[in-house]
Amino acid sequence: MKILLTGVTGQVGWELQRTLMTIGEVIAVGRNINNPNLQMDLAQIDTISRTIKEIKPDLIINPAAYTAVDKAETEPELAMKINAIAPGAIAEAAKEIGAAMIHYSTDYVFDGKKNTAYTELDEPNPQNIYGKTKLAGEQAIASVGVPYLILRTSWVYSLRGKNFLLTMLRLAQEREEIKVxxxxxGAPTWSRIIAEATAQIVAQAPGNISDFLANRGGLYHLTASGKTSWYGFAKAIFELDEKKSDRKLQRLTPITSQEYPTPASRPAYSLLDSQQLSQSFGLILPDWERCLALLLGR
Known part of the structure; x- marks a missing residue:
């Protein structure tokens, strides 16, 4: 299987490049690649179809996205181009060459007004530009008619890039008090779990991946099990982190969303129900605390 992979410098893309190696030939494309045949910038829509038709993959996996939630409020056009228009263009190019597509979305497509986990049947109602552009991307892919798999996930973290985990570890060395x-x-989800689940789904295809996703694909939720708040996540990070002697931090203080205003509104409750993924593909998603402990070496 020939797999075209975007976003390889991101948290999920970096893990995917490694987990997919045993399944097929992984071809990484992006903005900063020297080979002109592998240059694909999601902000430059004309590069998408050309690159895909040049490589002719069997499967396109697209973890690349505009993920700066607050910054998106002031860059709505760029966020829409990368998160919605580009995925639609990828889907169209994939359909032309007979390829399938896997794409990732977010819990922020929901408004957070439920008090139970959201299922795939719940009506999206995003409250910020980022969520609106990610939902538009889902809709663009579904409208093309390409065999696809869209995986909604949440609160992604790793030891790479920019994320809540790394922010907390950095602030613990700089401040005596952190307010969270x-x-x-929601459910903090390790990028490695997302990549491994994706690889296991792809590996289940008995033959043609397009036929497999035409029959078994669609929209699924994929997060670690369990739930917590951002404060609970931060507390767990500091309890599990072995580098306690390096910290300046003395106090971790819980606060309300009103006490920490941000440009983009966040859903108060964005837990996703992943039962459909488990039933369709036989995947058991581990608890978020267990994943965090593995990542931090405890």
Whole structure:
């Protein structure tokens, strides 16, 4: 299987490049690649179809995205281009060459007004530009008619890039007190779990991946099990982190969302129900605390 992979410098893309190696030939494309045949910038839509038709992959996996939630409020056009228009263009090019597509979306497509986990049947109602552009990307892919798999995930973290985990570890060395929101609920999800689940799904294809996703694909939720708040996540990070002697941090203080205003509104409750993924593909998603402990070496 020939797999075209975007976003390889990102948290999920970096893990995917490694987990997919045993499944097929992984061809990484992006903005900063020297080979002109592998240059694909999601902000430059004309590069998408050309690159895909040049490589002719069997499967396109697209973890690349505009993920700066607050910055998106002031860059809505760029966020829409990368998160919605580009995935639609990828889907169209994939359909032309007979390829399938896997794409990633977010819990922020929901408004957070439920008090139980969101399922794939719940009506999206994003409250910020980032969520609106990610939902538009989902809709663009689905409208093309290409065999696809869209995986919604949440609160992604790793030891790479920019994420909540790395921010907390950095602030613990700089500040005596950190205040963290305690009234937003979700499921922190390690990027490696997302990549491994994706690879296991792809590996289940008995033959042609397009036929497999035409029959078994669609929209699924994929997050670690369990739930917590951002404060609970931060507390767990500091309890599991072995480098306690390096910290300046003395106090971790829970606060409300009103006490920490941000340009983009966040859903108060964005827990995703991943049962459909488990039932369709036989995947058991581990608890978020267990994943965090593995990542931090405990």
């Amino acid at each position: 929101v305690d009234d937003q609920i």
